[in-house]
Amino acid sequence: MQINWGIIGCGDVTEKKSGPAFNKVPNSRLVAVMRRDGEKAADYARRHSVGKWYGDSDAMLNDPDINAVYIATPPAFHLPYALAALKIGLHVxxxxxxxxxxxxxxxMAAAAKISKAKLTVAHYRRAVPLFIKIKELLDNNSIGEVRTVQMRLWQSRKAPLVAGTESNWRVQPHLSGGGYFHDLAPHQLDLMLYYFGEPEKYHGFSLNQAKLTPADDNVNGQILFKSGITFNGSWCFNVGENEQDDKCEIVGTKGKITFAVFGNYIRLNDELIEFTHPEHIQQPMIEQVVRYFNDERNNPCSAEEAVTLMEIMDAFTNNPNKFNSI
Structure with missing residues (x-):
């Protein structure tokens, strides 16, 4: 079956990372895009040769040509759009x-469970070759038994990962859930769950050190996995330019694996392995999602897995349920 997509929220993330990939995957076609600013939706459709555009979500959700939606709005709108799509039987x-x-x-997980449609979360690094290679190294016992994982993401206010105005939605907690931690850490923490399985317990704390935005800019957290592996993470978005770092070290009994979640290399002990990421970095995941929607494979990232991730993020920020969807 062909999966005919509609995008809700055709903003920056869809320009290259994801949007064009929907027409490059077998049995997949991008049919329509929606943005509350209809002129911007029309502009996106024109530039990307998409046949339809909408300024109203209900109109697009009820388009008979669409059987799946990609929700790429700020997080505050994810739940209502997902619930609306699942209710009428559209894959999400x-x-x-x-x-x-x-x-x-x-x-969201509860709604997906009772819907006739399916839902997958865009933790797309699971499908990127670099991160698949790390899983293979771990599964092959390349560094022996894993003992501990140390992760650090320290960025200055001028770093590309956090570039933009201080008023952008990523640092408005009512829209994003928090700050840059909520934007970037899901990629990192999801990989930890993908590699090491279920957590036993977790805790942390966060604070707003620089007070440049409404969001906390320093987050620290620890996880004990049921396997006995320990994790320590530090996220700071107010360091000097000379102190920036993006590093994850997985330490085992026979060596360690070092990599940057937002980089393109793996270091296995003294061996450097470099990668070129896909042109559209979400394309491998989108291909898996299409196959899942067509009953050709299991779910590449379920809503239940995302619940666990959000529980960890809530614990790290001491901020459970402070904000709710618009």
Whole structure:
């Protein structure tokens, strides 16, 4: 069956990372795009050769040519759009973070469970070759038994990962759930769950050190996995330019794997392995999602897995359910 997509929220993330990939995957076609600003939706459709555009979500959801939606709005709108799509039987592929908090993620998971449609969360690094290679190294016991994982993401206010005005939606907690941590850490923490399985317990704290935005800019957290592996993470978005770092170290009994979640290399002990990412970095995941929607494989990232991730993020920020969807 061909999956005919409509995009809700055709903003920056859809320009290259995801949008063009929907027409490059077998049995997949991008039919329509929607944005509340109809002129911007029309402009996107024109530039990307998409046949239809909408300024109203209900109109697009009821387009008979569409059987799946990709939700790429700010997180505050993920839950209502997903619930509306699932209710009428449209498959859903929803961006990260899946919702503002774990409570909302649970609501989405419950709706997906009773819907005749399917839902996948866009933790797309699971399908990117670099991160698949790391899983292979772990599964092959390349560094022995894993003992601990140390992760650090420290960025200055001028870093490309956090570039933009101080008023952008990523640092408005009522729209994003928090700050840059909520935008970037889902990629990192999801990989930890993908690699190491279920957590036993987790805790952390966060604070707004620089007070440049309404969002906390320093987050710290620890996880004990049921396997006995420990994780320590530090996220700081107010360091000097010379102190920036993006590094994850997985330490085992026979060596370690080092990589940057937002980079293109793996270091296995003293061996450097470099990668070129796909032109559209979400394309491998979208291909898996299409196959899942067509009953050809299992779910590449379920709503239940995203609930666990959001529970960890809530614990790290001491901020469960402070904000709810618009």
């Amino acid at each position: 592929y929803v961006e990260k973070p899946v919702t503002l908090n774990a409570d909302e993620a649970g609501q």
